Amino acid sequence: MDLEIPTRFERDWNDQADTPVRFAVIGLGGFARNTALPAIEAADYCETTVVVSGSPEKAREVAEEFDADRALSYEEYGAGEGSEAYDAVYVCTPNALHLPHVETAADLGKDVLCEKPLEATADRAERLVAACEDGGVTLMTAYRMQTARSIRWLRRQISDGVVGDPVRIDGEFSFSLLDGGDPDQWRIDPDLAGGGALMDIGVYPINTARFVLGEDPIAVRATAHSTRPAFEGVDEHVTAQLEFPAAVTATCAASFGAASASRFAVTGTEGRIVVDSVFGIDDDREITVETDGGTVTFDATAPSEVREEFDYFAARGESGPDGRHGLVDMRITEAVYDSSERGKRIELRG
Known part of the structure; x- marks a missing residue:
């Protein structure tokens, strides 16, 4: 499969709005x-x-x-x-x-x-x-990742078969939240946040996996735990393995107490695409594509995805990630916590 390396990433949706x-x-x-x-x-x-x-x-x-x-x-x-x-x-x-x-x-x-x-x-x-x-x-x-031009490009490459049939996805997002941060912030208040690392940053690799595959997971196995008193009642670390149709798996990890990591990789039957520095706000992303034809690495320069998100909503709100889409992630997060607590695989209802 031929790969076209973009010199710049363009909007792939009809960006028209009559009035602001x-x-x-x-x-x-x-x-x-x-x-x-x-x-x-x-x-x-x-x-x-x-x-x-x-x-x-x-x-x-x-x-x-x-x-x-x-x-x-x-x-x-x-x-x-x-x-x-x-x-x-x-x-x-x-x-x-x-x-x-x-x-x-x-x-x-x-x-x-x-x-x-x-x-x-x-x-x-x-x-x-x-x-x-x-x-x-x-x-x-x-979900700003769904409007990021480079991630939308990645989704098209997966759909076009650049790496063959997807087999595995690996996504990780972590940083040390309390290094210079407020230990009383709402993101680790279980009543306000509903959880910890999973609810705040773990949803990024989970939702991005759903987006690039164009499918929802059917089951999950997970572990979630904390090691420090500041995270009592919420998860400091979480790892979830999602099972998708056609035997595709996605391992999604997040942590509020680990070295900084922000990476997303899709491995297929004929190659691999890796995006480094992917989930942070306005990260300078680097994309590496490995296929039988060789390996190429390039910078994914694009405008702010938060700006893209607002313009997408203004021009295309009906076709964005709607409420039902967001509700699926809520059910996935509850299944992650359920799996961790019970130590077993949890099937997800359709």
Whole structure:
């Protein structure tokens, strides 16, 4: 199979939108302020017109910084104030707070881009999805990897048979969370996050495996554990082996207490593709393709995938990773924890 090495990665979707989508950004933590809001500002088809926070002072400060029209408290947002000033909401609060904010958006008839994972539990995620379906609004799960140009290119190579039939996927994402980090942060609060490394970063290799294969796993075996008191009640380390149809397996590992790693590899019957520095925000990715024809390594230079995600939602929200897609990952994460606790293979329901 001939491989065309791109000199630059282009959008492979029809990027057209008649008017900019006006966003209300709900939750103004570090990711929203440092990454999402600048991405909306740089996007082709989006703008921030409303910001929402539990701190009125922070909301006013961020509204001024990003030239938003309105600054609202959670209570004001929940009461529908300022709803005429936005078309869609981006929910970027801790996981266990997604549901009420999405329910409000659905009641107001506003489309939703919701951060992954959809909620802290599958049951709450199911309620969240149902609220959007009942309200007739679009719900997209914010899987930025699915809009990254290089990962979409990778998916096409797998589909085109560049490495033959897929046999195995290996994905890992790890770093030392507490080196200079806040030990009281919500990402390791079981009530707010629903888990630890799996819920925050383990979903990246899991969902990317689903995306590049175009299939969902049928069973999982996993181990999840912690070794330090700061991670009591959540997983510090997790490894899951997913079984896909046609005997394809994916080993997905994540850790909040290991050396930095960010790698994704697809091995097939006729070759292998490896992406290094893959899951971090705006990583400089390097792709290596190994086939019978030789080995080639090149840089995967592309624009911010967070910006791509917002533009994709604005132009193509109906065809993105929807709520039902995000719900599958919630069921996978629960199966991972179940498998670890029971020490057995868990079959996933369709």
